[in-house]
Amino acid sequence: MTIRVLVVEDDFRVARMHVEFTDRIGGFAVAATARTACEAREVLAAQPIDLVLLDTYLPDESGLDLLRELTVDTIMLTAASDAATVRAAYARGALNYLVKPFTAEQLTDRLVAYRNYRAVVAVERGLGQDEIDRCWRVLHDGDRPVAPKGQSAVTVRLVSDALRRAGSPRTAAEVADELGISRATAQRYLAVLARDGMAEVRLRYGATGRPEHRYRWA
Template sequence: MADLRVLVIEDDPTTGAVYVEYLRKVPGFAHEFTARSVAEAQRFLGARLRETSTFGIDVVLMDIHLPDGTGLDVVRSMRNVGYEGSVLAMTAATDRATIRSARNLGAVQYLIKPFTFADFESRLAAFRQLSTEYTGGGEISDQAEIDRMFGARTEAASSSLPKGLTESTLAAVQERLTHATAPLSAGEVGEAVGISRVTSRRYLEHLTRRGDVTRQPRYGTPGRPEHEYTITAP
């Protein structure tokens, strides 16, 4: 199977360069172009269509918030003219409306920043496996096989705990957030559970990536900006 051609949409040049480097390390993917805005992405895609009558893109790896719109705007315009490729969102956006929009536009992975190369690699590996399953013709008559193919899009999200995290402490962090009457910072959770702020943040970010916790900026506090966390409603 040929390498999947990737369009990166990311406004931060440093982050975009990191993604390109990550892509070089993951077999089966080839970086085509990095756009730092909606306008730049549309110029690139428009030129591709004029030259070859196709986008020549198999995967859109997108951030959500851009200076002149969103990555969703780019993907929506591509879908409107027949793009059938895949979308992977890699973003700090954690609001439900954005996540629903990404899913409705066909996002097969949604990875919340900040994340490690291991997180990136596991999502792309799961996606690559899914792409391989869909390649080729013929029919599949076994429901279990079809279920496995559709389930591949979420397998990566249910991976084991990152190194250094334990189930017991994770449960304690979740328990504290569940009974909180207001959003809590990493320091506040750490103090209640008996762990450091840095360690608390690792657990909270893991829960955020899993979708169990929502993160938002805490405004009105002096000094270094911080985030606060809320348990996701069932």
Template sequence: MITVLVVDDDFMVAKIHSGYVDRVPGFEVVGVAHSGAEALREVERLRPDLVLLDIYLPDVDGLSVLRSMRTGARPSAEPDVLVISAAHDLDTVRGAVRGGALHYLIKPFSFDALREQLEHFRALHDRLSELPGDAPAAQQDVDRLFGVPPRPVVPPKGLASETAGVVERVLREAAGGGEDLSATECAGLAELSRVSARKYLEHFVDTGRAEVRLRYGGTGRPERRYRWL
């Protein structure tokens, strides 16, 4: 469940927006704040995943709240922010983007407009959770997070696209079962020679589409095991 804090100076508007959020599966409103100071307190107390942040607040503007959340003493409490405001001047929009807001919805907006942004956030949240926490991100992982379409990977000279597709399918199926493969195992499944399979496997490693780890046995050289990312 993705937790949400709604920040709006208008009690009725905050109630409406909370109702919108609760209509989207997978989201839960855990708090409502009506001022900048209250918003910062609730962020520290509730640790929400997402804040719906208004710009016009009675004590400080929303951009100041956004900056305070990003520069606070407890970075672990930093939520993602979706700005929802009647302010539509470019300076405010730029300030929200530079402050790290995920998106900016101009009031009034429909339930469908907010639902679309929440679903986009959920997809981003899911993709982040899929990344291994103890390994560096590959370029395709970063591209996927930012919604960049995957770039076609053309095998280098001497490697055929059709065969690369077969090896990719074999690796994907193994990864789906939580397994990695040696070049010999991959060759058997793909009906290739071990040397040919090894070339394609190393190509996928070089392009960041697969990873390799070493399995050490009792004697001899360690075995290289490949897993599709």
């Protein structure tokens, strides 16, 4: 299934960039762009749209006012970073919020997470609480944690990806062997992911009685 996207952005150069970023991702197609809230309403009335990428600053009215009306999934792409605007966007139904300027990778991460979320909720049956909780985690899987001081963002990404790929809980030694880093380094990064709620950690007791930490992506 292709996710049809509407980009609502008044700056044509920025809109073109959003279109290019989005069209590169499998499963997405930009169906239309709009410069104003009025144009966005016309598009939504004329054709099916699955996801709106919405700016706050539009020539005719605030994107937040438009957001209040929408019954379509929406991700905010905006320069507005004040707390009041962020709170209002989430209160009015935004699924995610990305502050300009951002990289293609940051937008890609969030769109891929949204695509995975859509796959979870596409089932034709009721969802159990565990599945509903998983929806939230999957939807925000693209919200990468910033590397703490003294740690590498690249290594955070590698360790995170190793946990996501794993079909079962992993130890620091297993992650270290896969990535070619030291066990101590793997343990340090895994501990940070667990502290930040990105990973779950469980203890397993072996024959010697010494506990072994095992991690899985949350």
